[in-house]
Amino acid sequence: xxxxxxxxxxxxxxxxxxxxxxxxxxxxxxxxxxxxxxxxxxxxxxxxxxxxxxxxxxxxxxxxxxxxxxxxxxxxxxxxxxxxxxxxxxxxxxxxxxxxxxxxxxxxxxxxxxxxxxxxxxxxxxxxxxxxxxxxxxxxxxxxxxxxxxxxxxxxxxxxxxxxxxxxxxxxxxxxxxxxxxxxxxxxxxxxxxxxxxxxxxxxxxxxxxxxxxxxxxxxxxxxxxxxxxxxxxxxxxxxxxxxxxxxxxxxxxxxxxxxxxxxxxxxxxxxxxxxxx
Numbered sequence: 001x002x003x004x005x006x007x008x009x010x011x012x013x014x015x016x017x018x019x020x021x022x023x024x025x026x027x028x029x030x031x032x033x034x035x036x037x038x039x040x041x042x043x044x045x046x047x048x049x050x051x052x053x054x055x056x057x058x059x060x061x062x063x064x065x066x067x068x069x070x071x072x073x074x075x076x077x078x079x080x081x082x083x084x085x086x087x088x089x090x091x092x093x094x095x096x097x098x099x100x101x102x103x104x105x106x107x108x109x110x111x112x113x114x115x116x117x118x119x120x121x122x123x124x125x126x127x128x129x130x131x132x133x134x135x136x137x138x139x140x141x142x143x144x145x146x147x148x149x150x151x152x153x154x155x156x157x158x159x160x161x162x163x164x165x166x167x168x169x170x171x172x173x174x175x176x177x178x179x180x181x182x183x184x185x186x187x188x189x190x191x192x193x194x195x196x197x198x199x200x201x202x203x204x205x206x207x208x209x210x211x212x213x214x215x216x217x218x219x220x221x222x223x224x225x226x227x228x229x230x231x232x233x234x235x236x237x238x239x240x241x242x243x244x245x246x247x248x249x250x251x252x253x254x255x256x257x258x259x260x261x262x263x264x265x266x267x268x269x270x271x272x273x274x275x276x277x278x
């Protein structure tokens with residue numbers, strides 16, 4: 001999708017971190033950007049930042065776990081812009097999920113935001129994108145934010161819900177790419193490593209039904225891993241949209257782990273082939 005100037009993008013979770021980086025990158029390419037975030041002030045701040053640099057942007061308050069609110073936003077985008085061309089499904093949360101029943105609130109919250117939230121946004125916007133693509137240049141693109149943790153497990157159980165949710169986003173993205181093949185709508189899955197964001201503070205917005213706000217510290221082993229600037233992640237996303245890349249990788253350090261994981265799976269196939277039980 002090479003021609004972006006004047007076209008419309010929606011970025012969920014756009015009020016900070018990776019979402020802000022994506023919004024600024026797309027605005028820099030000439031797109032009009034709808035910044036949606038559960039924190040209204042944050043969305044307005046990013047929209048104002050885009051406007052100050054000469055771009056066009058609007059701010060929306062959005063809880064992706066509320067399908068009616070997502071549908072209402074899709075209807076507003078239709079009314080205001082005639083639809084959207086780039087959908088960046090970026091809203092996400094992270095909470096500690098140690099083994100034991102005390103972590104169930106964070107499991108439910110993480111899955112509702114990181115998995116069902118993605119589903120709600122896709123359900124609301126993708127059919128509209130398919131229906132209008134012929135009138136909007138014949139090209140569109142969807143970017144789902146996962147994580148390098150959606151490709152690599154083995155970090156331990158501490159953030160297992162987050163890792164599981166991001167594996168789900170990767171698989172949903174692969175399925176979506178197959179479903180949209182030939183439609184003119186490309187699909188990318190963003191799998192960043194450590195990024196300088198506030199995701200470790202996400203539980204400040206944890207709703208009462210999941211136990212209310214919670215505070216916890218960024219684990220030292222992750223804090224030491226050299227997080228990159230979200231603006232760089234935004235540039236990676238922009239390139240992926242333009243070049244129709246599926247996997248968007250921002251950190252190369254995970255390659256050896258992924259190769260070892262793949263080898264373990266292939267070894268299991270070899271073992272099953274070599275020593276069949278039937």
